[in-house]
């Protein structure tokens with residue numbers, strides 16, 4: 351059994367991004383909005399900030415109280431959209447129930463959408479052609495990068511995705527499908543889950559339930575991608591029961607150290623893509639270019 355080392359891959363991606371950022375005239379600026387005091391979300395945002403520093407991306411964390419109204423958050427996003435210095439925006443999810451997640455995501459300028467969650471980006475990615483979108487969903491794209499890094503063939507394989515979220519399950523299925531896998535998506539209403547997971551050559555589990563998948567639910571040689579992040583005591587566990595699954599799997603992404611670091615690396619990759627887009631738009635917008643030239647002369 352071989353561990354899919356997401357930390358090592360993320361370091362490789364970050365090194366490439368660092369080089370790209372050093373060549374950019376204007377440094378990318380990622381604004382991260384964190385609403386409320388969910389400890390897990392706070393940890394994710396802090397880790398993203400550390401990764402940004404490593405690459406040379408300027409990050410700004412806007413911490414807002416849990417009672418922040420939807421109207422107020424929309425106004426903040428509007429301000430960030432208009433701020434020429436901010437090249438990318440990310441709202442940490444989940445948001446509390448008093449806000450419409452869709453409304454918040456749709457308020458982000460698609461040209462600053464670091465998560466590829468805005469329908470304009472996600473639609474291009476999912477419906478038109480994934481390369482038509484400047485950005486890609488971070489966790490699913492990180493999964494593909496991880497499979498590619500270890501030269502794991504996707505074409506012709508049966509990929510079973512457990513979980514149907516917009517952020518992981520659905521786009522992961524989409525990417526596997528476009529690479530020639532036969533894809534089955536399982537979810538909370540799937541009857542006899544093990545009957546499906548046992549067919550998997552590649553098994554992606556993104557549910558958020560510790561020990562949901564055990565070794566007796568899979569065939570020998572399966573490639574397991576564990577997207578779960580479940581806090582139990584002071585430790586973090588994935589969705590698969592590692593001791594029994596590792597006896598069956600040929601490859602497995604560990605938790606922590608698997609898809610977590612690659613997700614952040616792709617978020618930053620998106621941020622750099624958006625900065626490239628911004629600089630291209632600068633160069634084709636004569637009004638903005640002349641304004642910038644005037645500013646530079648001052």
Ligand code: GUN
Pocket residue numbers: 440441442443444465488489517613
């Ligand atoms: N919460 C858990 N994963 C993610 C992610 O990839 N992006 C955002 N914005 N929030 C998350």
